[in-house]
Amino acid sequence: MSSHRNVPVMSDHEHTPQHVGRDRVFTGPVYHEPWTGENRRAHGNIEYTERCTECGAERLVVSNQDDYEYSPWSLPPLHP
Numbered sequence: 001m002s003s004h005r006n007v008p009v010m011s012d013h014e015h016t017p018q019h020v021g022r023d024r025v026f027t028g029p030v031y032h033e034p035w036t037g038e039n040r041r042a043h044g045n046i047e048y049t050e051r052c053t054e055c056g057a058e059r060l061v062v063s064n065q066d067d068y069e070y071s072p073w074s075l076p077p078l079h080p
């Protein structure tokens with residue numbers, strides 16, 4: 001099993017990703033080792049954002065057919 005689907009969870013829950021915003025044209029890889037890995041087969045088509053419905057963390061996804069590459073989850077900015 002390839003490792004690119006094993007996205008780390010940087011919180012006490014398993015993130016629940018929801019597709020938000022519009023699909024964008026693929027502009028480059030979004031993986032960031034060692035947290036996520038490259039999946040070249042996912043490159044070349046579209047990129048979009050996913051947001052966790054529980055905590056608001058976001059990640060980038062590049063997708064091509066049934067292949068995906070993910071950025072690490074990043075938490076939303078803290079508000080004073």
Ligand SMILES: [Zn+2]
Binds near residue numbers: 011014056
């Ligand atoms: Zn979350």
